[in-house]
Amino acid sequence: MTTTSDVPKAGFRPSQLIYDTRYRSLTIQVIAFIALMLGLSWLVSNTIANLSALGKDFDFGFLGQRAGYDINQRLIDYDSGSTHGRAALVGILNTLLVAVLGCTLATILGVLAGVLRLSKNWIVAKLMAVYVEGFRNIPLLLWILLIFALMTESTPQPRDFREGGGASMIFGDSVAITNRGVFIPAPHWGAGAGILLAVFLLSLVAIWAWRRHAHKVQEQTGRILPIGWGTLGLLILPTALAFLVLSATMGRERQPVYVTGAEAQMSLADYAAGPGAQGMNVCAVPGSTEALNLRRLMRSNEARFNLVAVEDNAAAIAAAEAGRCNIMSLPGSVDPATLPAGALALSDDIARGLPVEFERPVLGGFNFEGGLQLRNSLIALWLALSLYTGAFIAENVRGGILAVSKGQTEAAYALGIKPSRTMRLVILPQALRVIIPPMISQYLNLTKNSSLAIAVGYMDVRSTLGGITINQTGKELEGMLLLGLFYLVTSLVISSAMNLYNSRVKLKER
Amino acid sequence: MKKSVLFGALTVTGLAAGATQAATLDDVKERGELNCGVVTGLAGFGAPDANGVWEGFDVSVCRAVAAAVLGDPTAVNFVPTTGQTRFTALASGEIDMLARNTTWTFSRDTDLKFDFAGVNYYDGQGFIVPTELGVSSAKDLDGATVCIQTGTTTELNLADFFRNNNISYEPVPVETNAEAQQQYLAGACDAYTTDASGLAATRATFENPGDHVILPEIISKEPLGPLVRHGDNEWGDIVRWTLNALIAAEEFGVTSANVNELASAPGTNPEVNRLLGTEGELGAMIGLENDWAKRAIAAGGNYGEIFEKNIGENTPIGLARGLNAQWTNGGLIYAPPFR
Ligand SMILES: N[C@@H](CCC(=O)N[C@@H](CS)C(=O)NCC(=O)O)C(=O)O
Numbered sequence: 092m093t094t095t096s097d098v099p100k101a102g103f104r105p106s107q108l109i110y111d112t113r114y115r116s117l118t119i120q121v122i123a124f125i126a127l128m129l130g131l132s133w134l135v136s137n138t139i140a141n142l143s144a145l146g147k148d149f150d151f152g153f154l155g156q157r158a159g160y161d162i163n164q165r166l167i168d169y170d171s172g173s174t175h176g177r178a179a180l181v182g183i184l185n186t187l188l189v190a191v192l193g194c195t196l197a198t199i200l201g202v203l204a205g206v207l208r209l210s211k212n213w214i215v216a217k218l219m220a221v222y223v224e225g226f227r228n229i230p231l232l233l234w235i236l237l238i239f240a241l242m243t244e245s246t247p248q249p250r251d252f253r254e255g256g257g258a259s260m261i262f263g264d265s266v267a268i269t270n271r272g273v274f275i276p277a278p279h280w281g282a283g284a285g286i287l288l289a290v291f292l293l294s295l296v297a298i299w300a301w302r303r304h305a306h307k308v309q310e311q312t313g314r315i316l317p318i319g320w321g322t323l324g325l326l327i328l329p330t331a332l333a334f335l336v337l338s339a340t341m342g343r344e345r346q347p348v349y350v351t352g353a354e355a356q357m358s359l360a361d362y363a364a365g366p367g368a369q370g371m372n373v374c375a376v377p378g379s380t381e382a383l384n385l386r387r388l389m390r391s392n393e394a395r396f397n398l399v400a401v402e403d404n405a406a407a408i409a410a411a412e413a414g415r416c417n418i419m420s421l422p423g424s425v426d427p428a429t430l431p432a433g434a435l436a437l438s439d440d441i442a443r444g445l446p447v448e449f450e451r452p453v454l455g456g457f458n459f460e461g462g463l464q465l466r467n468s469l470i471a472l473w474l475a476l477s478l479y480t481g482a483f484i485a486e487n488v489r490g491g492i493l494a495v496s497k498g499q500t501e502a503a504y505a506l507g508i509k510p511s512r513t514m515r516l517v518i519l520p521q522a523l524r525v526i527i528p529p530m531i532s533q534y535l536n537l538t539k540n541s542s543l544a545i546a547v548g549y550m551d552v553r554s555t556l557g558g559i560t561i562n563q564t565g566k567e568l569e570g571m572l573l574l575g576l577f578y579l580v581t582s583l584v585i586s587s588a589m590n591l592y593n594s595r596v597k598l599k600e601r
Numbered sequence: 602m603k604k605s606v607l608f609g610a611l612t613v614t615g616l617a618a619g620a621t622q623a624a625t626l627d628d629v630k631e632r633g634e635l636n637c638g639v640v641t642g643l644a645g646f647g648a649p650d651a652n653g654v655w656e657g658f659d660v661s662v663c664r665a666v667a668a669a670v671l672g673d674p675t676a677v678n679f680v681p682t683t684g685q686t687r688f689t690a691l692a693s694g695e696i697d698m699l700a701r702n703t704t705w706t707f708s709r710d711t712d713l714k715f716d717f718a719g720v721n722y723y724d725g726q727g728f729i730v731p732t733e734l735g736v737s738s739a740k741d742l743d744g745a746t747v748c749i750q751t752g753t754t755t756e757l758n759l760a761d762f763f764r765n766n767n768i769s770y771e772p773v774p775v776e777t778n779a780e781a782q783q784q785y786l787a788g789a790c791d792a793y794t795t796d797a798s799g800l801a802a803t804r805a806t807f808e809n810p811g812d813h814v815i816l817p818e819i820i821s822k823e824p825l826g827p828l829v830r831h832g833d834n835e836w837g838d839i840v841r842w843t844l845n846a847l848i849a850a851e852e853f854g855v856t857s858a859n860v861n862e863l864a865s866a867p868g869t870n871p872e873v874n875r876l877l878g879t880e881g882e883l884g885a886m887i888g889l890e891n892d893w894a895k896r897a898i899a900a901g902g903n904y905g906e907i908f909e910k911n912i913g914e915n916t917p918i919g920l921a922r923g924l925n926a927q928w929t930n931g932g933l934i935y936a937p938p939f940r
Pocket of ligand 1: 639640641642683684701702704752753754755777795799800823825
């Protein structure tokens, strides 16, 4: 008791906050916290003061105002009369589209390159090394611009596809590669498409059940069922069968074309030359086979027309009643009493169409029409993002594989397991736990890097909300905050989804 | 108590930041240099020459303001801006003024909080297409792919024009004129649309300008002029009256050749005397020396000289004065009186 008299027993002196290691770290944290808060509040008040000095207010009302600009790639309905909020949504969907496409391709490329870089084949391994180093070490923006420039400068213009222009379509005239993008056949959905889709979904379920069953059998009896063939068969056969049956039944049906202001049993050619000459407006459901076949009929009669998009048959009738269109095709089953007043069937009719039909792009006035346009901006951005990120993923994959001890391979070989199975069943499952966490960062990088889109004129959310909208409304702060919020939320969603996956594949230790 | 001190201090800092932003003239004088936002490159309007010296119709406005304020037309720091970055650059104070064929519109003036100093070019939006396409009117462009600079009024006009005429088009957004030119020449778009003056300037740099036609339709009014931030009226006055001085100089026959002589002693026209500072105290009224206008005119000549030298009929761009003639010649260019 007497010997320890110099040890302070009780009482707290302020100097302890600095000199006593028990309190010092707390002190430092509190000071750092206060400094941070001060900094933040200075930033906020400075912003508010400067905004009011500029006479600007802070509000998000601009999202409800008319945007006034057009966007070329829209996954949802949008035109210049829509709001800035909707323009932002169109941009968001475009960002997500390129992010999903990019992450998928980057993963495929990365896994391939990572595995092949470890190949025993010298040429293959070196080629992969060149790919990885080439893409990792050159800025992404350069790759985007380079690929875009290659695609616009080295491909023909649509008008070169005319007679004598020197360019021609590939794959039996169904795909055109132009400097405005690649035009591919577009699917149109007809009667029975819903059934077809249901069959396809059911076969997916069947595939899942089959694989489970095969695993169970293998675990219980050691017998290996043909998983691959079974999957392939289930994937294709039921859907193909359903398609054939539906085509043979419903697809054969023909349905009349109704017009207003014609005489009974007139042909389309006569109608186009006569009553329709002042203007032919076709009411049709976009993307349906009926619309496609009606358009084909119009084209084969060389009739010029406008397409009035409607939701369904009832809307088509209503639009015709309102005088917005004078031509439409309805199934024969439609009650004649509901037909628009004065509508008569032409002598030409159309096929109702198969459950799914592909419309090939054809050269129209300035561009290819029909078909689906994959714009060069999308392709360039997609390829560049995938190739670039794929190079990083390849390194993650290689690292993951190298992290699995060589003994595992040797043990597998000793058991007589084939090399491909060894990779798939022994090495990769163990490597995944090393590969997944850095992969999450790569996906996040890819998504955020997609904001370089404006360099090639791809209308992502940075170009719509963070570009044109900000520019037209002067709401820089609000726009940038929203943009930041969007990327934050997207990143959090991606990383939590990947973390879920990670915890599923992570090595379960006993 | 501590809290209120803190917040008080913050408010003062905030106000101080606001206040410093308001006195652009002092900032410019202190810096000894004018930060002027210009295009990234548009022949005749604003582009660096072979030696990297910026020149052009809009650039001359920057030089005239620098001459009026600082006495040195070369004391300008040119900041290239795209259609999208220009307003942020001006609003944030990165530049003191913007002289970059920018259209004076209601919302830019009011909602975006800028002040337009006047109009130095009355323009309208047009289309350029390859002659080969055989298009003679913009209404024939149904289904065409059109290159368009993002963040411009032209983008909005284009949407309205096609909508009103009930025809469709595919917009290809580009950031700069150079990019648009490259895309257009590669045939990635069928037509390029922007201010007609910009089209003429762009076409002048083509290898075969004759292979391209500018369509007759002018689909909008595009009064282009220099602008400043809203709220600093003194600075706005300086830019406005420098532009007016250039315009008035042309009206009264004051040129870069005779301005020094005319300014050496009062002449017969009292308005010229007041303009050149040999009579009255106009300079002091806007916080500048009395020979401010003389210096602005000496920098690159009067409005007419600037026009002829950069974009006039004897240049490759070859624009006629048209609407941009002096009001005395049937145009719209008109300076309010100097008195
Ligand atoms: N006057 C329009 C358009 C202005 C504009 O962007 N013009 C183009 C072509 S005339 C330009 O100056 N481009 C030069 C560049 O890209 O830097 C506006 O104010 O929105």
